[in-house]
Amino acid sequence: MTLRLLSVHAHPDDESSKGAATLARYAAEGVDVLVATCTGGERGDILNPALDTEETWADLPAIRRREMAEAAAILGVRQRFLGLVDSGLPADGEPVPDGSFAALPLPEAAAPLVALIREFRPHVVITYDETGGYPHPDHIRTHEVTVEAFAAAPDPARYPGTGSPWRPQKLYYQAVLSRAWFEALHEATVAAGQESAMAEVLNELPPDKLPVTTRIRCESYFATRDRALLAHRTQVDPAHPFFAHSREIERQTWPYEDYHLAHPTPGPQTEDDLFTGVTP
Secondary structure, three states, rough: OOOOEEEEEOOHHHHOOOOOHHHHHHHHOOOOOEEEEEEEOOOOOOHHHHHOHHHHOOOOOHHHHHHHHHHHHHOOOOOEEEEEEOOOOOOOOOOOOOOOOOHHHHHHHHHHHHHHHHHHHHOOEEOOOOOOOOOOOOHHHHHHHHHHHHHHOOOOHHHHHOOOOOOOOOEEEEOOOOOOHHHHHHHHHOOOOOOOOOHHHHHHOOOOOOOOEEEEEEEHHHHHHHHHHHOOOOOOOOOHHHHHHOOHHHHHHOOOOEEEEEEEEOOOOOOOOOOOOOOO
16 A cells, blocks of 8 residues: 655645655655645735846736645656635734634635545645744744644544544644754855855754654755745745755754654654554
């Protein structure tokens, strides 16, 4: 039986900035990998100055879908939009827009993901922790709906009409782009006599709070990750500091992507495979 991996994200581009090398590795090894994108990113900003034009803004929802399709093809994965509406990033004290992903009642927001889990029948599910990775309302809601759907999908009494029950065996939270990762690459870059662009980032990052239980070797797929991320042209500036560090230094210093096993309770040993203990 083919192993199946579901990675749940808030917007197009999130799958390529968080755990993309892991997805590419497993897809190349024959795992059926599906990215679930909760929203279309309709209210996202344009972060690449070269594309900040009236024409881009006028067609942004369609452009982001095309970018997502290109990134998925680069990673070698399948992808599904869940049809929920981007909440944007309101200013402090402002509510999210009515009808947007973060504004919906949890059962309504989670129903499309319950249906997808019952259809795709993944063995392993990946999403964000309760902080969302950063406090965007759609990232926090992605965590909430994934936890809800993970628990509800096996129960035939919950979410009737969304398919036959299915019980995924493991749930992971992303632990990539941690402070430890930035520190390690900064120190290795300086030690190599090169200029590091990460010092400023380190000044803003809090200490890591999410324990790493699982490390996936995927250095052979860092270039694939970068190409997938750059496919999201409206969201990624090629001049961003993320692209400044040496990939060879990264491969030598931190050749893996990190995760926290949320369910079941992790054992004492660090895992090196998301499918450890999975029964196909």
